[in-house]
Amino acid sequence: MTFPQALVALTVPALDPFIxxxxxxxxxxxxxxxxxxxxxxxxxxHFIGLILLIGAAGFFDLRLMGFMxxxxxxxxxxxxxxxxVGFAVNLLTGLIFFISQPQQYATNLSMWMKVLFLLIxxxxxxLFETSFSDRLLALPADADTPLSAKVIGAVSLISWxxxxxxxxxxxxLDPNPRSGV
Amino acid sequence: MMRKLLAGLAVASVLAVAAPRVALAHHAMQAEFDQNNxxxxxxxxxxxxxxxxxxxxxxxxxxxxxxxxxxxLVHAGPNQLRAAGLSDRDFFEIGxxxxxxxxxxxxxxxxxxxxxxxxxxxKFIYLTFxxxxxDPLNKDxxxxxxxxxxxxxxN
Numbered sequence: 663m664t665f666p667q668a669l670v671a672l673t674v675p676a677l678d679p680f681i682x683x684x685x686x687x688x689x690x691x692x693x694x695x696x697x698x699x700x701x702x703x704x705x706x707x708h709f710i711g712l713i714l715l716i717g718a719a720g721f722f723d724l725r726l727m728g729f730m731x732x733x734x735x736x737x738x739x740x741x742x743x744x745x746x747v748g749f750a751v752n753l754l755t756g757l758i759f760f761i762s763q764p765q766q767y768a769t770n771l772s773m774w775m776k777v778l779f780l781l782i783x784x785x786x787x788x789l790f791e792t793s794f795s796d797r798l799l800a801l802p803a804d805a806d807t808p809l810s811a812k813v814i815g816a817v818s819l820i821s822w823x824x825x826x827x828x829x830x831x832x833x834x835l836d837p838n839p840r841s842g843v
Numbered sequence: 844m845m846r847k848l849l850a851g852l853a854v855a856s857v858l859a860v861a862a863p864r865v866a867l868a869h870h871a872m873q874a875e876f877d878q879n880n881x882x883x884x885x886x887x888x889x890x891x892x893x894x895x896x897x898x899x900x901x902x903x904x905x906x907x908x909x910x911x912x913x914x915x916l917v918h919a920g921p922n923q924l925r926a927a928g929l930s931d932r933d934f935f936e937i938g939x940x941x942x943x944x945x946x947x948x949x950x951x952x953x954x955x956x957x958x959x960x961x962x963x964x965x966k967f968i969y970l971t972f973x974x975x976x977x978d979p980l981n982k983d984x985x986x987x988x989x990x991x992x993x994x995x996x997x998n
Binding site for chain 2: 694698699701702705759762763766833834
């Protein structure tokens with residue numbers, strides 16, 4: 663038995679009641695059967711959201727890593743609210759996908775990799791806010807960033823692209839595809 | 844400058860109109876499936892997954908050596924198929940034998956992007972407008988989705 667197969671054998675039966683529970687919600691049934699336009703609209707919004715998120719947060723990450731020194735960290739951070747808008751849009755649309763078709767995600771290895779990197783990105787951002795933000799934002803334009811800032815920027819950038827990658831790979835990296843109803 | 848821009852636009856629009864109609868219109872279909880590698884298979888319909896983001900049909904195909912392989916035939920989302928007048932209940936019956944032309948998956952798995960489906964009543968459901976001649980079940984390039992024509996059914 664390969665590792666993915668073993669993981670499937672372990673996780674799939676355990677998650678089936680959870681999938682059934684989500685599928686029993688009337689709102690999921692409404693998403694699936696009553697509002698046919700909802701999924702394609704959410705897909706488009708999810709893409710716009712990820713552009714906002716990675717575009718805005720990615721710029722700040724690059725500045726943390728020491729690129730584009732002409733822009734002060736304080737100015738670069740002014741884009742971050744747009745990243746938060748993107749994240750909110752994607753959380754909402756992502757929940758709609760999950761509630762509509764939980765069986766496509768709950769037992770999907772790619773989904774859990776996506777969640778793992780979401781957590782890493784989140785913890786990394788929290789670490790920045792709580793321990794590094796004040797000191798780094800006081801740096802003037804043209805100042806290089808310390809190694810800690812470069813690491814935080816790189817972890818953030820890599821994590822968000824990993825979130826994007828595993829999201830796109832949802833249909834392809836699933837050892838036990840179950841798209842069916 | 845303006846004239847150059849206009850000339851460029853004119854060339855671009857001519858190219859856009861004259862470009863061959865792409866059969867695999869949706870996002871990464873051309874990356875996953877090879878539309879130059881089209882085959883026809885027959886099998887027993889096992890399941891219709893009328894789900895987002897892509898409707899798929901499971902077809903049990905018996906190979907010459909007796910081995911049964913379940914093929915996954917992928918197409919557009921349910922909304923698009925519904926708009927073309929199709930429904931999972933009215934056109935597809937589990938346990939009946941269907942024939943389909945499909946662009947094979949590039950990774951060699953038993954998957955394909957379905958072009959045309961022939962029902963047990965010998966009705967043809969043209970799902971995709973391919974280049975004329977590239978679909979063995981639709982040599983004339985009839986109807987189909989993606990070019991503004993309704994899906995056509997023909998005996």
